[in-house]
Amino acid sequence: MEYINNELCLGPLKKRLLPLCANYMRPIYVYDLDFISQRFNAMAKALSGVRLFYAVKANPNQQVLQHLKKIGAGADVVSLGEIKRAMESGFSAHDIVYSGVGKTRHEITEALKLGILQINVESLPELERIGAIARSLGKKAAVALRLNPDIDIKTHPYIATGLKDNKFGMELSLIPDLVACLTKYSDSLELVGFSLHLGSMMMEFSGYEEALRKLKPVFVEMQKKFPTLKRFDFGGGLGIFYDRLDLELEESLLRDYAKITKDILSDLNCELQAEPGRWLLAHCGALITEVQYIKKTSAKDFVIVDAGMNHLIRPSLYEAQHLIMPLKKTTETMKVDVVGPICESSDFFAKDITLGQVQEGDFVAIMDSGAYGYSMASQYNMQELPLEICI
Numbered sequence: 001m002e003y004i005n006n007e008l009c010l011g012p013l014k015k016r017l018l019p020l021c022a023n024y025m026r027p028i029y030v031y032d033l034d035f036i037s038q039r040f041n042a043m044a045k046a047l048s049g050v051r052l053f054y055a056v057k058a059n060p061n062q063q064v065l066q067h068l069k070k071i072g073a074g075a076d077v078v079s080l081g082e083i084k085r086a087m088e089s090g091f092s093a094h095d096i097v098y099s100g101v102g103k104t105r106h107e108i109t110e111a112l113k114l115g116i117l118q119i120n121v122e123s124l125p126e127l128e129r130i131g132a133i134a135r136s137l138g139k140k141a142a143v144a145l146r147l148n149p150d151i152d153i154k155t156h157p158y159i160a161t162g163l164k165d166n167k168f169g170m171e172l173s174l175i176p177d178l179v180a181c182l183t184k185y186s187d188s189l190e191l192v193g194f195s196l197h198l199g200s201m202m203m204e205f206s207g208y209e210e211a212l213r214k215l216k217p218v219f220v221e222m223q224k225k226f227p228t229l230k231r232f233d234f235g236g237g238l239g240i241f242y243d244r245l246d247l248e249l250e251e252s253l254l255r256d257y258a259k260i261t262k263d264i265l266s267d268l269n270c271e272l273q274a275e276p277g278r279w280l281l282a283h284c285g286a287l288i289t290e291v292q293y294i295k296k297t298s299a300k301d302f303v304i305v306d307a308g309m310n311h312l313i314r315p316s317l318y319e320a321q322h323l324i325m326p327l328k329k330t331t332e333t334m335k336v337d338v339v340g341p342i343c344e345s346s347d348f349f350a351k352d353i354t355l356g357q358v359q360e361g362d363f364v365a366i367m368d369s370g371a372y373g374y375s376m377a378s379q380y381n382m383q384e385l386p387l388e389i390c391i
């Protein structure tokens with residue numbers, strides 16, 4: 001992100017943002033497709049030989065999905081809605097892995113009819129349900145067991161998924177029951193993989209390394225019983241910096257992550273899969289919003305913008321701190337809270353920050369909003385959803 005001729009620009013090709021506001025009616029999410037290619041290619045290079053299934057939940061925008069498909073991604077989905085969106089965007093059923101703890105009978109039936117590449121199973125009753133539905137359809141379901149190694153990756157508790165008190169995945173002690181269920185449904189279940197996802201915003205990899213080391217011997221043992229076991233899906237979760245743009249440091253962390261993965265898993269006789277979301281998309285998007293009021297009180301000054309927590313919930317939900325930058329460069333600064341119009345005190349984007357001087361009618365960009373931005377948006381307070389524009 002940098003200013004050229006005093007205008008904020010996005011991505012490696014330094015695309016101007018201000019012209020997008022010419023006919024401004026409501027907040028705009030902007031996604032830079034060239035930036036997405038750059039991130040995808042960097043990850044594909046570092047994790048060469050690993051098939052990348054983009055986590056659709058991060059950003060299911062159709063143009064974004066079409067672009068990712070074009071440059072070689074598969075899709076990781078968590079609902080029938082995401083399956084449909086991915087397929088409408090050009091992914092085939094064979095490009096899709098399907099995770100999620102709450103798959104309904106209808107969703108499983110549709111996934112099986114479509115021939116989804118792999119269903120990542122999150123509980124014993126789910127495995128039983130898939131076995132029974134596949135049997136009734138006369139199909140063989142390709143399943144991967146999502147295992148929960150009970151490991152802490154030191155992230156926000158709301159996005160940790162690999163601890164035993166999280167609802168995700170299955171404890172290793174459940175393996176004998178899983179084997180029994182796979183055997184019971186040997187006509188309708190085919191064990192094809194192991195899957196793992198420890199959580200999001202992983203910036204340090206000791207927990208990840210421990211998890212891979214813990215699962216590796218279990219995989220080897222299971223492969224003896226089930227020779228069809230041929231994939232290891234190590235999930236997503238690689239974090240980014242929200243407080244600065246340091247792509248070099250992020251790429252060096254990516255290389256560390258890739259090295260750990262390959263050092264541990266490359267001698268397994270299997271294909272490797274990953275499910276990245278945030279790392280690919282977050283930096284490639286910004287939320288542009290218009291300043292409505294500068295409100296001064298005896299306690300502090302507020303910049304009130306027309307985007308709210310309903311458009312980007314990460315600051316309210318996870319205390320995430322996104323950089324906020326005026327679209328036109330300023331020399332003066334102001335110390336403010338940046339807040340939205342929603343009737344909640346949790347409706348803020350930043351507190352006590354030093355912001356470039358803005359006034360009513362100016363535009364600011366809430367940076368790094370390409371992942372978990374629009375996809376988590378709502379119409380709370382009957383606000384309109386933002387626009388989305390790909391550049």
Ligand SMILES: Cc1ncc(COP(=O)(O)O)c(C=O)c1O
Pocket residue numbers: 055058076099100197199200201235236237238275276277278279
């Ligand atoms: C099963 C699964 N895979 C992949 C991801 C993507 O994670 P991230 O966006 O942190 O890479 C998530 C995120 O919640 C997930 O639940």
